[in-house]
Amino acid sequence: MALSPQPCRSFDHGRDGLSLGEGAGIMLLCATEEAHKRNWPILARITGWGGGL
Structure with a gap:
């Protein structure tokens, strides 16, 4: 309730x-490349994506 x-x-x-x-x-x-240049830690990577209608 x-x-x-x-x-x-x-x-x-x-x-x-x-x-x-x-x-x-x-x-x-x-x-x-930008993350390496700024010395930022890479916590994850997007390895693929998709889309559709």
């Missing part, structure tokens, strides 16, 4: 209600 009079306890056995939250994230993409 979204409008429960009880406080939301997400992991409680008798949970009910809704707890709203916010979040954000960012991902920086650049060419490998």
Whole structure:
């Protein structure tokens, strides 16, 4: 029930209600050569992609 009079306890056995939250994230993409030039750590690589309609 979204409008429960009880406080939301997400992991409680008798949970009910809704707890709203916010979040954000960012991902920086650049060419490998640019990362090496700036001495940035390379944490992941995109090895392929695809698209279609």
